[in-house]
Amino acid sequence: MLAYTGYLEKMRVTLTEQRNAQGAQSVDYSLQLGEAIVPLNSLIGTSIRLEFSTAIACTHCGRKTKKSFSQGYCYPCFQSLAQCDRCIMSPELCHFDQGTCREPDWGQSFCMTxxxxxxxxxxxxxxxxxxxxxxxxxxxxxxxxxxxxxxxxxxxxxxxxxxxxxxxxxxxxxxxxxxxxxxxxxxxxxxxxxxxxxxxxxxxxxxxxxxxxxxxxxxxxxxxxxTYPVQQYPEKITSLNADKNPDVVGLLQGIKGQYLVLDTGVINLRKYTGYEVTLHTGGETA
Structure with a gap:
């Protein structure tokens, strides 16, 4: 068994040049846990374990927090950062031109492009x-x-x-x-x-x-x-909640969007950005 520990970030994705018979390009996934970058496509068909600790770190300032806001921020950053403003979810409400952006330099590079x-x-x-x-x-x-x-x-x-x-x-x-x-x-x-x-x-x-x-x-x-690396789609969607059950174990059947598809359920990893996680690999092959 191999183990990788770090604070979870959004899965990295790459659209490859490899195409299926219908001409669709395939996706390569990797999991970033702190400094560790773990290729995931090769793990499909094997058992994995995601062990969530109680530690959560803000993805912006690194501050330890008991709860993550807006997919990875501590509460002070959630309240103060322009990237957490309501206009991020409703861009038509952008108020940069009114001179009221919380972070004008960030707004210039992110929104005015x-x-x-x-x-x-x-x-x-x-x-x-x-x-x-x-x-x-x-x-x-x-x-x-x-x-x-x-x-x-x-x-x-x-x-x-x-x-x-x-x-x-x-x-x-x-x-x-x-x-x-x-x-x-x-x-x-x-x-x-x-x-x-x-x-x-x-x-x-x-x-x-x-x-x-x-x-x-x-x-x-x-x-x-x-096209996504999925061996088998679930017949019934069961959502796994790492806050309620921090030990997620199952056979990795595929990856789509920011979800891992396991034989025990599906988990949206993006929801847990900033959580400290240990990924155990090397389980039995299906």
Whole structure:
């Protein structure tokens, strides 16, 4: 048995050049525990154990905390950091231009930069936004089997305003249970992009009049198809809670989004960012 201990971070993902018969690119996963980076794809089909200690450290300042807020922050950071402001979840509420951003330097680098409004098939058709530099990571983290850019915009606020218009016609959330039950039925994302462009044409023109024609531009990039390392999807979704049961043991059957799929249930590792965890590997092979 091998053991790796450290404070948990979001799983690292890489979209490889390897494709399946349908042309979908595969995802490589690795688990970061402090300084240790553990490849995970090779562990699929073996038994693993995640042992959660009672220690939690803020991912921003390192302060020890009894409870994690907003996926990894201590309460003082949660209250003070711009990255924990409500406009992160609702980008259309960005107030950087009003001069009231908690951290103007951070806001300049994070929010006042190119963003992409996209369509994805995760648990059905959805709209989302991400920084241009986070493609395709954002799509993988949501468990999308296919995604396509809709528009490229100059700021996070503009992305949020366009997303708000699109949300009148399509969902903006992933149903994680549906996402983990198996591969989603194919969706014609190119056709969806065309139909949604027509549906929000008036709102898009209004946004271009407000921010400038070059600030919001529709794009015609191709669909990116993604396949995940899953040997078997669960017939019934059982969510594992490390706060209630800190000893998570099972046969690793696959990985999708930021979830580990075990024969004992599924666990969203991103929920436990900042927790001290020991990963035990080298169990029996299925």
């Amino acid at each position: 190119d963003h992409v409004v996209y369509l994805a098939n995760s648990s059905g058709l959805k709209v989302g936004i991400t920084r241009a530099s986070q493609i395709p990571t954002r799509w993988i983290d949501q468990g999308a089997v296919a995604a396509i850019p809709f528009a490229r915009v100059a700021t996070r606020q503009q992305a949020g305003l366009l997303e708000t218009a699109l949300k009148q016609h399509v969902a903006d959330k992933t149903n994680w249970r549906t996402m983990l039950k198996g591969e989603q039925a194919p969706i014609d994302l190119v056709l969806g992009r065309q139909e949604l462009a027509q549906a929000v044409a008036e709102e898009l023109t209004q946004l271009q009049d407000r921010f400038g024609l070059q600030a919001l531009q529709l794009v015609d990039s191709p669909v990116v198809s993604i």
